[in-house]
Amino acid sequence: MSTQTLHPIVQYYTERVNEIVVLTTALANFETPTGSKAHVDKMGDYVQNLLHHLGAEVERFPREDVGDILLAKWNAHLPGKPIVFLMHMDTVWGVGTLANRPVHIEGDRLIGPGTWDMKGSLALVLSVIKGLRSRGEFPKRPVWALFTSDEETGSAASWKLIEEIAGQAGLCLVMEFAGVNGGIKTWRKGISIYTVTVKGRSSHAGNAPEKGINAVVELAHQTLKMTELNQLDIGTSVSVTVVKGGTAFNVIPDSAEAKVDVRFLRKSEAERVDAAIKGLTPVIPGAVIEISGGISRPPMEHDEKMIAAYEQAKGIAAGLGFELGEEGSGGGSDGNITSAIGATTLDGLGPMGEGAHAIHEQVVISSIPNRAALLDGILREWVF
Numbered sequence: 001m002s003t004q005t006l007h008p009i010v011q012y013y014t015e016r017v018n019e020i021v022v023l024t025t026a027l028a029n030f031e032t033p034t035g036s037k038a039h040v041d042k043m044g045d046y047v048q049n050l051l052h053h054l055g056a057e058v059e060r061f062p063r064e065d066v067g068d069i070l071l072a073k074w075n076a077h078l079p080g081k082p083i084v085f086l087m088h089m090d091t092v093w094g095v096g097t098l099a100n101r102p103v104h105i106e107g108d109r110l111i112g113p114g115t116w117d118m119k120g121s122l123a124l125v126l127s128v129i130k131g132l133r134s135r136g137e138f139p140k141r142p143v144w145a146l147f148t149s150d151e152e153t154g155s156a157a158s159w160k161l162i163e164e165i166a167g168q169a170g171l172c173l174v175m176e177f178a179g180v181n182g183g184i185k186t187w188r189k190g191i192s193i194y195t196v197t198v199k200g201r202s203s204h205a206g207n208a209p210e211k212g213i214n215a216v217v218e219l220a221h222q223t224l225k226m227t228e229l230n231q232l233d234i235g236t237s238v239s240v241t242v243v244k245g246g247t248a249f250n251v252i253p254d255s256a257e258a259k260v261d262v263r264f265l266r267k268s269e270a271e272r273v274d275a276a277i278k279g280l281t282p283v284i285p286g287a288v289i290e291i292s293g294g295i296s297r298p299p300m301e302h303d304e305k306m307i308a309a310y311e312q313a314k315g316i317a318a319g320l321g322f323e324l325g326e327e328g329s330g331g332g333s334d335g336n337i338t339s340a341i342g343a344t345t346l347d348g349l350g351p352m353g354e355g356a357h358a359i360h361e362q363v364v365i366s367s368i369p370n371r372a373a374l375l376d377g378i379l380r381e382w383v384f
Helices: 008-014 017-028 037-053 115-135 159-166 215-227 267-278 304-319 334-340 365-381
Strands: 057-061 069-074 083-088 104-106 109-111 143-148 171-174 184-188 190-199 237-245 255-264 288-297 326-329 345-347 362-364
Touching: 008 017, 008 115, 008 365, 017 037, 017 109, 017 115, 017 365, 037 057, 037 069, 037 115, 037 143, 083 115, 083 159, 083 334, 109 115, 115 143, 115 362, 115 365, 143 159, 159 334, 171 334, 171 365, 184 304, 184 334, 184 345, 190 215, 190 267, 215 237, 215 255, 255 267, 267 288, 304 345, 304 365, 334 345, 362 365
Parallel strands: 083 143, 083 171, 171 345, 184 326
Antiparallel strands: 057 069, 069 143, 104 109, 109 362, 190 255, 190 288, 237 255
16 A cells, blocks of 8 residues: 655644644644733733744833734845735633633544634744744845734734735735635735614604604615625625614604625725715705714735735645635735735634534644745745
8 A cells, every 4th residue: 555755844843743732732732812912912922922032032012902023034135025824812701711611632543712703823833933943044045924812803002013014025924723724815805894873753653654764774775775786796795784773663863873794805895895884875855864983894806916925825735735726705804904905915824623613623634834834835836
């Protein structure tokens, strides 16, 4: 019976997969909900210490309401644009979750809150840096790693810093988890969020309905208008998701409100829908419409730059002995930010698994060697 010979780099990480699992477990055992600065900073201290041991120059960017951000640099003195890893230390899981759901192994799965999103990715990057240094093969080029603290709530405290760092990068490696079949993300939809508020006039529904201005009916008209903005064939969805209005069954409602979720693949679509929603006008005389919100995250477009980056990554993977697929996502990541400013971006480079934000969150352990080898190969071989 023949057995497949692994590429030496894949074999290297296969022999060290247990170390990576141990590190992932250690990181996941730090509970780091975005809203708890103290807990995120505790993990940040741990990661900063690891980075120093890996020979990095580390800069810490203090934040008041969320955890501090870390930027690690290797070969900062060398010329050329850096390859930049983008990761986040925060998770969606509250303090106390681990008491009921401890991190543990079942067969080929490392199960526990935060393992896939994205402590496993942090462990991959740290392990690859360690591996390259141990082998004496760390590339003679600048390599940076950014560890943010508020990705799960929209990256408000890190957005400008991400843009600043990505603007200096030759390549941004966004360490969100891999696709279902191990593919990387070559597109992500952008997101807009709106609140549409209608002001009318209340009146008795039985004695004087004609004297009222029904805000709920006006909102229904606007809901139909917004629904007509959908262009699902090109990836644009406009969804009225939460509606509130009225106070009692016998009162003409004087106010109503709708939350609107918009997703899009193209910046031009974001702008089209934004203009249309902000330009809504009342149907019922006397009604007033107020719009708040707007474009909150640009799309990561599947453009020529993205296609070229994927093809180069695909070639590196092929040289390591495995295929690298591609897919996309209706949800955003910090890759939306980097690609929107024109930085070459690859996203979804973390391990395979399932259950992000779910109680069965887990990493597929056997996927780790290939994912580590891919990062290793990109650092050594990437051509700007």
